Amino acid sequence: MAAGLRIWVFSGDVDSVVPVTATRYSLAQLKLSTTIPWYPWYVKKQVGGWTEVYKGLTFATVRGAGHEVPLFKPRAAYQLFSSFLRGEPLPKS
Numbered sequence: 001m002a003a004g005l006r007i008w009v010f011s012g013d014v015d016s017v018v019p020v021t022a023t024r025y026s027l028a029q030l031k032l033s034t035t036i037p038w039y040p041w042y043v044k045k046q047v048g049g050w051t052e053v054y055k056g057l058t059f060a061t062v063r064g065a066g067h068e069v070p071l072f073k074p075r076a077a078y079q080l081f082s083s084f085l086r087g088e089p090l091p092k093s
Helices: 020-028 074-086
Strands: 008-012 034-043 046-054 057-062
Touching (some): 008 020, 034 074
Parallel strands (some): 008 057
């Protein structure tokens, strides 16, 4: 983060291997300030998950996805990766 790299962490919200609660707990230990609080992000007018943006890091969940997000939710995974590559936040509508 100090080098200015964009860092995105994502989890499927039904991931039993690395649950969202564990990821959120780990991120809380970093004590980063929140720049954009939790909001739902969308894919084709459906909630794709939830996201929160911290200073230097974005965390996103993918609704209905397990541990291998692209396998469970390919369209949502594509939106997630596309937004990251474009340097844009996840869509709010």
